[in-house]
Every structure is written in C-alpha cells, then in structure tokens.
Amino acid sequence: MSELIPTPWDKRAFGLETYEIQGLTENLLSSLDGIEGHFTIKVAPTVSKALLHRYGFYYCDTLIEPYCTYETFQPFYDPAVSITESVELAMLTEMCLNTFTYDRFHRDFKIDDEQADQRYVNWLTDLYHSGSVFGLRCNGNAAGFFAYKDGSILLHALSEQYRGKGLAKYFWSEACRALFSYDYHELSSSISAANLAILNVYSKLGFSFRNPVDVYHKVNAPAG
Structure with missing residues (x-):
C-alpha cells in the first residue's frame, strides 16, 4: 500500500x-x-x-515551520555561550528525558511518556553518530544540544538549569551561525504551535513561519 x-x-x-x-x-x-x-x-x-x-x-x-535566510537572520551574542562538536552522547541523552512535553507523542494519550522519551533518545543517538549534533556550552559547561541535517534543524534542548532564563536565543544564535557558515542559504525547523517559548526564540532570531x-x-x- x-x-x-x-x-x-x-x-x-x-x-x-x-x-x-x-x-x-x-x-x-x-x-x-x-x-x-x-x-x-x-x-x-x-x-x-x-x-x-x-x-x-x-x-x-x-506543527509550523520556522524558516530563515542569512539575510534575515538576527543573532544575539553572549561571550559565555559556545558550541562544540566534541561532546559525550550519554550527557546529551539525559537531556531528552521529560523535555519534549509539547511534542505530539508526549501529547498522545495512548503513548507512555517513557516510550515518547525513548523515541527522542533514539533519534538523538542516530544524529550523534551521523556527526550532526552540536553540544551547547555556557562558561565551558554542558548546557544542551542542537541537532540538524543539512539546513534542517531537527532536535534541540537545554538542560533544566538553563531553561527559562532567556538564554536560548544565544545558544540558537551560535548554532545557526555555524550552519550558515556551511553555506546553507536557508535554515528551517518544525515546532509545535503550542510551544510558545521556542516560537518566540525563533521569532527573535528573524525566522518567519509557514506550512502549518x-x-x-x-x-x-x-x-x-
């Protein structure tokens, strides 16, 4: 079929x-x-x-699709924030637990939260082994991850201690700046329309939205 x-x-x-x-x-x-x-x-x-x-x-x-070109990108900078491609997988997968509460699988009442978490652990693991994950750092400490494939931003999260402090725009800026340096003309992602926090981050960085x-x-x- x-x-x-x-x-x-x-x-x-x-x-x-x-x-x-x-x-x-x-x-x-x-x-x-x-x-x-x-x-x-x-x-x-x-x-x-x-x-x-x-x-x-x-x-x-x-779901809605944030998208941005280099010309419309409006990054923020913080000298304490950096990205790295050298990071331990186990440290990152822990950040998947109880994190993606707005996604469609955690909102599916017929799927256990543990199974939904494992779906994202598996996905992150696959992306990590393909070399498509940035580690996010604050003052040299692990703060989150940012996974991608080509110009598509696929999966990202901050560890709990860095959430809700207005820091995401700095981390996302560094990661997006790195992707644009790979000569991608446009970056795009897919987010839940209910996740207003991440929607606002993308909006601040100059992303527009399409394809609901x-x-x-x-x-x-x-x-x-």
Missing part, C-alpha cells in the same frame, strides 16, 4: 509497527482497521477532519 509509509525509527521506541499516511481518502482510512500499529497523518488546518474522526483518529498537535499542519494519530493495538 503506497500511501502507508513505515517509520521504523518510531517502531524501535514503541514496540509496534508505526506508519505515516500519505493521503486522506475513505478507502484508505477504512483499510487500516485490519492493520495493527500506530498511524500518523498530517493535514492542512482547513481540511475537514470528519473522516479522521469517523475512523478513530484523534488530534495530537499542530494538524497532526492526527490512531492506534490499533495488538490483539490480546
């Missing part, structure tokens, strides 16, 4: 088959009832959700 795309990286965390659905038709949605697994579909906010509700899907998040999508999930649990 070409409209049903397996997502094995999510299967590793959740212990059941996981899929992303490409397309919104009654024939496709009705065919899922005989398939065990966790299903994700992303649809434009203006599209009717009647079919999704009819076939057991439930709302989990609205509503995210719906459905779970067909294994029999028994």
